[in-house]
Amino acid sequence: MPTSMIHIEGLTKRYGNTEALRGLSFTVPKGQVVGFLGPNGAGKSTTMRILAGYVTPTSGTATVGDLDVVQRAVEARRLIGYLPENNPLYEEMMVVDFLKFIAEVRQVPVSQRSARIKSAVERCGLGQVLGKDINQLSKGFRQRVGLAQAILHEPDLLILDEPTSGLDPNQIVEIRALIKDLGREKTVILSTHILSEVQSTCSRVLIVSGGQLVADDSPERLTSSGDGGEVTVVLASKFNQPLDAAAVGTGLRGVPGITQVDAVAGEGGNTLGFKLRHGVEDPRRSLFEHVVKQDLVLLEVRRTQVSLEDTFRKLTGQGSDAQPRKAA
Ligand SMILES: Nc1ncnc2c1ncn2[C@@H]1O[C@H](COP(=O)(O)OP(=O)(O)O)[C@@H](O)[C@H]1O
Numbered sequence: 001m002p003t004s005m006i007h008i009e010g011l012t013k014r015y016g017n018t019e020a021l022r023g024l025s026f027t028v029p030k031g032q033v034v035g036f037l038g039p040n041g042a043g044k045s046t047t048m049r050i051l052a053g054y055v056t057p058t059s060g061t062a063t064v065g066d067l068d069v070v071q072r073a074v075e076a077r078r079l080i081g082y083l084p085e086n087n088p089l090y091e092e093m094m095v096v097d098f099l100k101f102i103a104e105v106r107q108v109p110v111s112q113r114s115a116r117i118k119s120a121v122e123r124c125g126l127g128q129v130l131g132k133d134i135n136q137l138s139k140g141f142r143q144r145v146g147l148a149q150a151i152l153h154e155p156d157l158l159i160l161d162e163p164t165s166g167l168d169p170n171q172i173v174e175i176r177a178l179i180k181d182l183g184r185e186k187t188v189i190l191s192t193h194i195l196s197e198v199q200s201t202c203s204r205v206l207i208v209s210g211g212q213l214v215a216d217d218s219p220e221r222l223t224s225s226g227d228g229g230e231v232t233v234v235l236a237s238k239f240n241q242p243l244d245a246a247a248v249g250t251g252l253r254g255v256p257g258i259t260q261v262d263a264v265a266g267e268g269g270n271t272l273g274f275k276l277r278h279g280v281e282d283p284r285r286s287l288f289e290h291v292v293k294q295d296l297v298l299l300e301v302r303r304t305q306v307s308l309e310d311t312f313r314k315l316t317g318q319g320s321d322a323q324p325r326k327a328a
């Protein structure tokens with residue numbers, strides 16, 4: 001039995017001279033619900049298409065349930081339910097006929113087809129629209145049809161590319177609930193450029209930018225609550241003389257709870273500014289004690305909360321529409 005559901009190693013993908021993926025590596029164990037987050041053009045869809053067997057990587061490997069998605073494409077695909085970006089569907093087909101068609105394409109044994117369709121229809125709440133043409137459906141129902149077709153062959157892994165994009169707020173809530181429900185028994189990787197999406201649905205977040213992994217953590221730890229936060233301090237000497245920035249920085253590094261010290265511009269003159277990262281504990285009391293002991297003056301201390309948005313922006317540059325790297 002494989003322990004990992006997805007294993008990606010050194011994956012690259014080049015389209016002409018655009019490097020969509022630049023050495024992406026990550027592993028997803030069985031049963032995890034993972035958010036695949038990144039600005040537009042980060043390489044999310046490319047990664048998902050490679051996993052689903054629709055695009056061949058330029059180099060590197062990807063396996064699903066220990067099956068190489070290129071070498072053993074047919075077997076790997078059986079393990080995967082895939083909802084592509086923009087959910088392309090056969091517009092002219094009735095929902096029920098579409099699901100029958102997919103059951104056939106997915107080679108669901110004839111004897112099991114009606115039971116599987118019935119179960120997917122119940123799961124995705126499609127009972128009332130079975131006789132409608134797909135082009136008559138609301139965007140929310142189209143997504144449900146997309147999810148139903150993805151689970152018909154009972155895959156272990158669901159790959160959902162921007163499953164809530166274009167939905168209204170009520171539809172988003174419904175589709176998220178459905179994904180959460182499916183995530184109870186399957187491994188799920190869902191991509192999004194909306195941060196709140198992963199906070200409510202996923203236990204782990206992978207952030208990609210420019211075709212590379214820039215963060216891999218829980219949503220809690222990527223926000224301030226789990227990982228502490230940041231304090232900005234401005235210091236001066238008691239008698240308004242120049243300070244030795246390196247020495248003061250080293251001193252701050254020794255304050256209990258401080259994990260990182262970065263110099264920032266002070267107020268000008270003989271003041272020094274520092275940005276301090278800290279753990280879960282509020283470090284302000286020990287900071288104050290330290291400053292007093294060093295005969296320094298604390299001109300300012302400001303605590304900044306780190307939101308997932310901040311983390312995202314910091315890790316991905318601008319936070320949206322990051323430009324893809326061009327190959328040299
Ligand atoms: N078929 C393609 N041909 C050429 N360039 C592509 C193609 N698909 C994606 N790209 C480029 O690869 C980069 C990554 O795209 P994509 O994987 O769709 O990112 P995301 O899904 O994160 O928005 C982008 O610069 C995009 O323009």
Ligand SMILES: [Mg+2]
Nearest residue numbers: 044045046085
């Ligand atoms: Mg995409």
